[in-house]
Amino acid sequence: MAPLDATARAFEPQAVGVAPDAGAAEVAAALNGRFGHLDTPGIVAAALAWFPGRIAAVSSFGTESAVFLHHLAAIDRHTPVIFIDSGRLFPETLAYRDRLTEWLGLTDVRTVGPPADRVDRLDPHRALWMTDPDLCCRIRKTEPLVRALDGFDAWFTGRKHFQSARRAALSLFEADGARVKVNPLLHWKPADLAAYAAKHDIPPHPLASRGYPSIGCVPCTTTVRPDEDVRAGRWRGLEKDECGIHLGLEIESDGSGI
Numbered sequence: 001m002a003p004l005d006a007t008a009r010a011f012e013p014q015a016v017g018v019a020p021d022a023g024a025a026e027v028a029a030a031l032n033g034r035f036g037h038l039d040t041p042g043i044v045a046a047a048l049a050w051f052p053g054r055i056a057a058v059s060s061f062g063t064e065s066a067v068f069l070h071h072l073a074a075i076d077r078h079t080p081v082i083f084i085d086s087g088r089l090f091p092e093t094l095a096y097r098d099r100l101t102e103w104l105g106l107t108d109v110r111t112v113g114p115p116a117d118r119v120d121r122l123d124p125h126r127a128l129w130m131t132d133p134d135l136c137c138r139i140r141k142t143e144p145l146v147r148a149l150d151g152f153d154a155w156f157t158g159r160k161h162f163q164s165a166r167r168a169a170l171s172l173f174e175a176d177g178a179r180v181k182v183n184p185l186l187h188w189k190p191a192d193l194a195a196y197a198a199k200h201d202i203p204p205h206p207l208a209s210r211g212y213p214s215i216g217c218v219p220c221t222t223t224v225r226p227d228e229d230v231r232a233g234r235w236r237g238l239e240k241d242e243c244g245i246h247l248g249l250e251i252e253s254d255g256s257g258i
Contacts, residue, residue, distance in 0.1 A: 024175035031173040031180070040068075043172060043184040044075050047154065055182070056080040056110075056149065057156040061097040062215045063205040066104075067193050068158045068185050070200060073104040081106055082148045082155075085113040086140035088129070088217035092206040099203060112148040114140045129219045133238060140217075154180040160188050162230075190230070 018030035035046045047055055057072055059065045059081055072079055083097055101109045118139055122128065128136040149155060160183075161168045174181050185193075197204070207215055211223030213230040222233040 024178055024180050028171070028173040028175045028180050032171050036172050040071055040184045040188075041075065043182065044071055044156070047156065047173075047182045047184075048076055048079065051152075051154045051180075054152055055154040055156065056082050056152045058082045058084075058145065058149075059158065060084070060215070061093055061100060061205075063208045063213055064160075064185075064193055065158055066100055066202045066205075067188070067196050068156070069100060069104055069106070070196075070202060071184065072156070073106060077105045078107045080108045080110055080152075082145065083109055083111045084141050084144055084148075085111050086137075086217050087113055087119065088126075088140065088219060090207060090215060090218055090221075093215060096203075096205050103203060110148060112144045114144055118143075129217070133220065133235060149179065152179065154182060156182045156184065158185055159183050160185050162189055 017034065018027055022030070031046070031050065035043060038046060057069070057079055059069060061083055069081070072081075085094070097109070097111075100106070122139055123136065128139075159167050159170060161170065170183055170186055172183055172186055174183070196202075205212075205215065211225075212221065212233065213224050214234055215221055216234055220235050222236050224230065224233040
């Protein structure tokens with residue numbers, strides 16, 4: 001951590017041009033202006049320095065996750081990494097999480113998931129994904145993430161412009177409620193990811209070679225044809241392209257009737 005400590009003063013609020021008590025939107029705008037020109041390692045280092053001990057990475061350990069995690073581990077492998085186990089993931093994803101954690105030397109991977117009693121009450125037949133997929137994602141993914149991010153002021157994501165029309169307009173730093181989200185791989189293309197993975201001999205997700213370029217829960221993930229968008233296999237046939245964790249993390253209370 002010495003390199004980050006040595007440059008800490010360069011990341012103080014006054015050095016970036018933002019008030020110490022500024023809100024997330026103002027902070028994100030200032031960080032984009034100050035650090036938006038940096039490459040991925042620079043963005044990761046800047047975010048870690050700006051939010052010392054107050055930033056986590058959120059990773060699905062999917063097909064593209066290892067590239068960002070490789071960057072993170074090279075700078076600070078002790079950064080908390082939050083992994084959401086919805087209870088409906090592919091066994092291959094769980095195994096990949098374990099393999100990458102060991103291979104990269106990550107020391108603080110936190111697996112979180114929904115409380116069993118809440119799932120039993122709202123999804124007793126495990127078919128909620130068919131009748132109300134938004135609620136299914138909410139109780140299995142969004143709510144656990146809200147709890148896991150308590151105490152953090154910012155979080156890293158692995159989103160990229162090429163993944164969907166919705167994501168094409170994202171900024172490197174963005175506000176999400178009271179927190180700042182950081183998207184270090186935003187400008188990367190599929191060829192960039194493949195070249196980096198090959199250069200560093202990164203282990204691939206076991207399902208990547210079987211036609212799954214984007215992987216979520218088993219019931220809501222299908223294979224993708226070569227001519228399709230990489231996320232075409234997510235919630236296929238539904239007017240849905242996000243699980244909800246990137247659509248704002250404010251959630252209603254348990255007594256809200258959901």
